[in-house]
Amino acid sequence: MSYFEVQELSKDFDGLRAVDGFSSGFEQGKVTSLIGPNGAGKTTVFNLMSGFLQATKGRVLYRGTDITGMAPFKIVERGVARTFQDLRLFYHMTVQENVLLGFQRQREEKLVEAIFARRRSRIERQELGGRAAEILGRLGLAAKSRELARDLSYGEQKLLAIARAMATDADLLLLDEPAAGLGRHAVETILGVIRDLVKGGKTVLLIDHHMEAVMGVSDWVIVLDAGKKIAEGPPEQVQRNDEVIKVYLGL
Amino acid sequence: MLLQLAVNGIIAGSAYALLALGFGIIYGTTRTFHFAHGAVYTLAGYVFYHSLVVLGLPFFVGVAAALAIAAGLGPSMEQFIYRPLRTVGASEMEVLLSSLGLYVLIENLIIILWRSDPRSVPVAEALQRGIQIGPVWVTGLQFLVLATSLVLWGALLLFLRRTKLGKAIRALAADPEMTEIVGIDERRVRLFVYALGSALAGVAVVLSAIDTGIAPSAGMNALLIATISVIVGGTNSISGGVAGGFLIGVAENVGIWQIASEWKQAIAFGLLVVFILLRPTGLIGPRWAK
Amino acid sequence: MGEVAGPVDYIFYILILVSIYAILAVSLNLLVGMTGLISMAHAAFMAIGAYTTALLVTGTGMNFFFTVGIGMLIAAGISALLALPSLRVKGDHYIIASFGFQVIIISILLNWPSLTRGPFGIMGIPRPRLFGFTFASYQSFFLLSAGLAIVCSLVAWRVSTSAFGAVLRAIREDEVAAQSLGKDVTRFKVLVFVLGCSLAAVAGSLYASVASFIDPFTFDIAESIFVLAIVIIGGKGNVLGSVLGAVVLIAVPELLKFLAVPSAIADPLRRMLYGMLLVVFMRFMPSGLLPERAGR
Numbered sequence: 074m075s076y077f078e079v080q081e082l083s084k085d086f087d088g089l090r091a092v093d094g095f096s097s098g099f100e101q102g103k104v105t106s107l108i109g110p111n112g113a114g115k116t117t118v119f120n121l122m123s124g125f126l127q128a129t130k131g132r133v134l135y136r137g138t139d140i141t142g143m144a145p146f147k148i149v150e151r152g153v154a155r156t157f158q159d160l161r162l163f164y165h166m167t168v169q170e171n172v173l174l175g176f177q178r179q180r181e182e183k184l185v186e187a188i189f190a191r192r193r194s195r196i197e198r199q200e201l202g203g204r205a206a207e208i209l210g211r212l213g214l215a216a217k218s219r220e221l222a223r224d225l226s227y228g229e230q231k232l233l234a235i236a237r238a239m240a241t242d243a244d245l246l247l248l249d250e251p252a253a254g255l256g257r258h259a260v261e262t263i264l265g266v267i268r269d270l271v272k273g274g275k276t277v278l279l280i281d282h283h284m285e286a287v288m289g290v291s292d293w294v295i296v297l298d299a300g301k302k303i304a305e306g307p308p309e310q311v312q313r314n315d316e317v318i319k320v321y322l323g324l
Numbered sequence: 325m326l327l328q329l330a331v332n333g334i335i336a337g338s339a340y341a342l343l344a345l346g347f348g349i350i351y352g353t354t355r356t357f358h359f360a361h362g363a364v365y366t367l368a369g370y371v372f373y374h375s376l377v378v379l380g381l382p383f384f385v386g387v388a389a390a391l392a393i394a395a396g397l398g399p400s401m402e403q404f405i406y407r408p409l410r411t412v413g414a415s416e417m418e419v420l421l422s423s424l425g426l427y428v429l430i431e432n433l434i435i436i437l438w439r440s441d442p443r444s445v446p447v448a449e450a451l452q453r454g455i456q457i458g459p460v461w462v463t464g465l466q467f468l469v470l471a472t473s474l475v476l477w478g479a480l481l482l483f484l485r486r487t488k489l490g491k492a493i494r495a496l497a498a499d500p501e502m503t504e505i506v507g508i509d510e511r512r513v514r515l516f517v518y519a520l521g522s523a524l525a526g527v528a529v530v531l532s533a534i535d536t537g538i539a540p541s542a543g544m545n546a547l548l549i550a551t552i553s554v555i556v557g558g559t560n561s562i563s564g565g566v567a568g569g570f571l572i573g574v575a576e577n578v579g580i581w582q583i584a585s586e587w588k589q590a591i592a593f594g595l596l597v598v599f600i601l602l603r604p605t606g607l608i609g610p611r612w613a614k
Numbered sequence: 615m616g617e618v619a620g621p622v623d624y625i626f627y628i629l630i631l632v633s634i635y636a637i638l639a640v641s642l643n644l645l646v647g648m649t650g651l652i653s654m655a656h657a658a659f660m661a662i663g664a665y666t667t668a669l670l671v672t673g674t675g676m677n678f679f680f681t682v683g684i685g686m687l688i689a690a691g692i693s694a695l696l697a698l699p700s701l702r703v704k705g706d707h708y709i710i711a712s713f714g715f716q717v718i719i720i721s722i723l724l725n726w727p728s729l730t731r732g733p734f735g736i737m738g739i740p741r742p743r744l745f746g747f748t749f750a751s752y753q754s755f756f757l758l759s760a761g762l763a764i765v766c767s768l769v770a771w772r773v774s775t776s777a778f779g780a781v782l783r784a785i786r787e788d789e790v791a792a793q794s795l796g797k798d799v800t801r802f803k804v805l806v807f808v809l810g811c812s813l814a815a816v817a818g819s820l821y822a823s824v825a826s827f828i829d830p831f832t833f834d835i836a837e838s839i840f841v842l843a844i845v846i847i848g849g850k851g852n853v854l855g856s857v858l859g860a861v862v863l864i865a866v867p868e869l870l871k872f873l874a875v876p877s878a879i880a881d882p883l884r885r886m887l888y889g890m891l892l893v894v895f896m897r898f899m900p901s902g903l904l905p906e907r908a909g910r
Contacts, residue, residue: 123794149796161791163784173777174784175795181777182797184805188772198777241796357706409897417652418896420709421846424839425892432882432889439878544835548717551710590721597700597714 075134076101076276077153077245082131084117084300091117093300094131099245099293104267104277106287106308109297110320115280116158118297119247122278123155124148135245150177154243156234158250158280164223168214168233171222172205175240208236212266228259235266246270248279252286264290288312296320328460329577335466337573338473339531340549344557344565345473345480346524347550350398352560353497353517356416359423360401361550362543363430364522368394369529369538370434373443383448391526398522399515401426407511427543434540444537451534469531476524477566484562493517497560552596571595626752630824632864633756633763634817639844639856640770641813644806646842647850647906648779650786651701651803655712656814657837658719661830662689663815664822665723668736671823678742678823685815692719693811694804701803716835723830735829739822749823759820763857766813771853773809782806783851836885843892849902858903863888 077099084092092114099105107115120126122133124145133141140148163171179201180194181187187194209215212232217225222233231251238246251267252260260283267277267290281287287294288308296304296317304314311317343365350358368390375386405426409419451464484490492508493516503510528546529538549572550565557568572592579591638660645651666685670676700711723730730736742749742758749755773779781802784792789799822828840863848859867884875883895902 125790125793144798145793146796146798149794154796155794157791157794161788161794163787163791165787166780166783170780174780174792174797177796179777182781184773184778184809187776187778188769191772191776194776237795355706357709405893405897412897414896414900416706417650418900420652421842422893422896424842425889425896428836428839428843428889429886429893430889432886435882436879436886440882548713551713555707555710587721587725590718590725593714593718593721597711597718 075099076136077278078134079118079122080132080134082118082121082133083129084114084121084126085129091300092121095297095300095302096131097295097302097305099276099278101276102271102274103292104271104279104290105293105295106291107278107280107295107297108282108284108287109303112299113297114300115297116249117300119155119249119278119280123153123247149241149243152242152244153247154238154241154245155247156238156249156251158253160230160234162222162230162233162237165221167219167221168209168225168236169202169205169218171233172208172236172240173201175237176201176204177241205240208239211269212236213262228255228262231255231259231263232266235263239270243275245276245278248277250281251279252281252283260286326578329580330574331460331462333574333577334570335462335470335573336577337570338470339528339569340553340573341566341569342469342473342476342524342528342531343546343550344553344569345477345562346521346528347547348521348554348562348565349480349493349524350517350521351554352562352565353493354402354514355500356406357420357423358398358401358518358521359420359547360426360430361398361521361525362547363427364394364397364401364543365525365529365546366434366538366540366543367397367430368522368526369533369542370438370443372530372533373445373538374438376445377443387526387530390530391523394522394526394529395519398518398525402514402518431540431543438540440540442537442539445533447534465531465535469535472527472531473566476527477563480524480562489513489516549592552592556595556599623752626756627824628865628868630752630756630759630820632860633759634820634824635841635844635860635864636763636857637766637817637820638814638841639848639860640767640853641810641817642841643845643848643851643853643856644770644773644782644813645810646845647852647856648774648782648786649803649806651807652709652842653712653807653810654709654835654838654842655696655716655719656811656841657833657835658716659689659693659811659814660818660821660837661720661723661828661833662692663818664828664833665730665736665818666815667819668739668822668828669730672736672739677744678819679744682816682819685819686812689815690808690812693808697804697807698800701800701807713835716838720830720834723833730830733829733831735827735832736822737827739826739828741826742823755824759824762816762820766816767853767857769809769813770856773806774851774853778802778805786851840885840888843888847888847891847895847902849904849906851906852902852904855902855904855906862903863891 075098078097080096082092082095083090095118107118109115117126121128124143127142132139135151135153138151140151163174180197206215206218209218212235214229214232214236217229222230225233235248235251252263255263264286270277291308294305294308294311295302296311298320303320304311304317347361350361371393372386372390375381375389376383405422406419409422447465451468454461454463484494492513495506495508496503496510496513529542532542553568553572554565556571557566558564572595575595576591638656642653642656645653663685666688667678667681670681670684671678696715700708724732726732741755749758781792781797784797785799785802793799844859844863845856847863849855867887
């Protein structure tokens with residue numbers, strides 16, 4: 074039983090085949106990158122994996138369970154979380170509130186508990202506050218925890234998106250363009266976070282265009298073009314692959 | 325008996341279809357639930373009443389006044405209320421709420437000006453006379469309603485398909501973001517759509533006023549019917565709304581053959597709820613402007 | 615309404631209305647303000663509470679307080695039935711569906727004379743009794759309605775300040791993001807809808823008892839829009855704001871009566887004003903009188 078795999082995954086949009094028979098296995102505890110030109114179908118693959126899109130064909134298997142077409146929240150419950158290219162932070166909430174929302178199975182999320190059992194859930198609240206502070210600390214956002222998400226710099230916002238996903242305690246993290254639009258220093262921070270996650274036993278699947286970043290942090294690279302996998306392997310090998318070079322230069 | 329009910333249903337349906345045309349073109353193009361459309365409808369009706377009954381003006385002057393007020397008021401709401409809201413970043417919910425506010429404002433202004441008892445408009449003799457066609461009776465007015473709505477439906481379809489402005493409207497409805505790129509002046513098109521839809525409401529209310537008079541709540545009822553017709557028939561297609569209107573009209577009238585007539589409205593709304601929940605794109609599917 | 619003997623009674627009557635509308639506002643705020651679900655059916659659920667109380671008290675002599683509980687259960691049941699399918703549809707369509715529910719529910723009340731006496735309504739609803747004491751005077755009824763208003767506001771406040779409330783706000787801002795954090799959005803929406811509608815029924819039960827006469831027209835769509843206006847003007851997502859909104863939109867227009875405005879236009883004038891306020895607030899003060907964080 075593999076940790077995470079997709080089998081013959083396909084997605085059609087009104088006659089356009091965005092993903093075409095994509096099959097791959099992903100090793101636990103490693104960083105795998107999904108790269109390819111714009112429109113290659115990478116984010117569509119993420120959406121299929123995380124339940125936000127229905128696959129036309131194929132399966133997604135996580136720890137041996139078929140999670141294809143499951144509701145997104147159920148997939149998160151099983152241990153697969155994702156971030157979005159456009160972040161989708163709760164901009165009108167504070168940094169801390171954003172992270173707190175990531176925690177699963179909170180007592181106070183049950184309506185009856187929220188109304189009648191506040192004393193009991195207060196203890197849990199404090200505990201969660203501590204865990205949130207710890208996550209924010211690891212990402213260097215601790216000082217900003219009371220600021221509104223919309224007042225953060227772009228780099229800080231990207232870190233917050235990852236912090237939220239970390240709060241879900243998911244084992245497999247799908248990060249959609251975590252380094253995009255960032256300066257050198259910020260990119261290094263993000264890569265450091267990814268390496269830390271893996272050191273802590275997590276598995277990371279990431280999409281990005283930032284070649285240096287991708288090659289620097291990945292254990293394995295998969296290349297997509299027009300919805301099909303055209304190459305995969307360790308970073309150095311993929312970088313030298315003729316098909317891949319053609320596809321990128323052809324832009 | 326059933327046949328008569330069916331005919332009544334078709335006539336009623338054509339009146340509803342007319343409502344659906346006006347509301348539908350606004351909703352289909354701008355995707356705004358223009359609740360205040362009901363207020364435009366009612367106000368036009370009262371202007372018509374006032375011109376004819378209070379001021380004693382000729383019929384066509386009254387109609388012209390009603391259409392003018394409607395075609396002026398609708399776009400004004402877009403220009404002076406909805407657009408400024410969107411410019412400051414208001415959400416759709418906020419636009420809807422202001423539309424509700426406008427509705428309440430105007431409906432109650434009408435009550436202050438004309439009081440809340442229903443008013444009737446005298447009808448020309450010819451319209452009231454009925455003729456028998458086979459086993460069914462149809463009045464002149466009923467013919468007029470059916471004819472008007474069919475003619476306007478056809479005219480609107482032609483307009484949307486054949487004219488430049490019509491095509492611009494369809495483009496805006498299908499893909500609002502593209503229109504800027506293609507060089508269509510989105511603002512002007514929207515204002516025109518509001519004017520057109522409101523004018524259609526003006527026609528509908530004139531016919532309705534001749535038939536059953538006008539009351540302050542007329543707009544709410546018309547809006548409800550228009551909404552149901554558009555949702556049931558298909559939010560993406562003008563003809564969908566028309567089809568929806570006919571369906572509701574027939575269902576209501578035939579329905580009362582078996583069910584007591586007080587349930588008419590509930591039948592209409594039952595259909596609405598069923599369609600919204602099971603088939604939100606309506607009878608006629610997603611593609612625009614059939 | 616019963617006889618209002620003198621200015622003191624009148625003031626208490628206004629206060630009673632404020633407390634009833636405060637319950638309606640804080641409960642609708644849970645839906646509209648916090649979760650972003652605009653419901654136009656709130657008056658219909660108020661009607662369910664009102665009719666339950668009216669029918670049970672006049673028909674079987676059941677105690678008011680039991681009828682409140684039963685009204686809440688019926689409202690909860692109906693709203694649960696309606697919520698499940700309708701909460702899967704997008705914003706616009708949800709509003710229209712709630713429009714439909716409002717009309718259908720009132721239509722049923724209107725057209726079921728054997729149960730509800732149809733358009734004639736129900737008369738002679740007595741005041742509530744508790745352990746031999748009758749809340750007959752406006753003063754004593756006010757204690758009851760204020761008490762219930764405080765309880766309902768507390769419930770709303772607890773929801774608002776809890777993790778449950780945080781998820782509601784997350785859903786309002788970005789449903790997709792909420793789902794990506796493992797939140798079962800449908801479950802939250804259904805629960806808050808059921809809670810909101812049940813509390814509306816409480817307000818209905820109170821109203822029936824103080825007005826002593828109800829008919830389906832009391833609870834028409836204009837009422838739903840009015841409560842919506844209170845919520846928005848008072849402040850979205852803000853319990854204290856809803857209470858303030860109720861005060862402003864009910865007590866203040868009463869002052870109009872002292873301006874020697876002819877009674878025929880007093881009511882429509884009052885409504886015109888709140889329609890205008892709604893438009894003005896949306897443009898200049900969309901978060902209402904009390905912004906969200908001020909009075910959670």
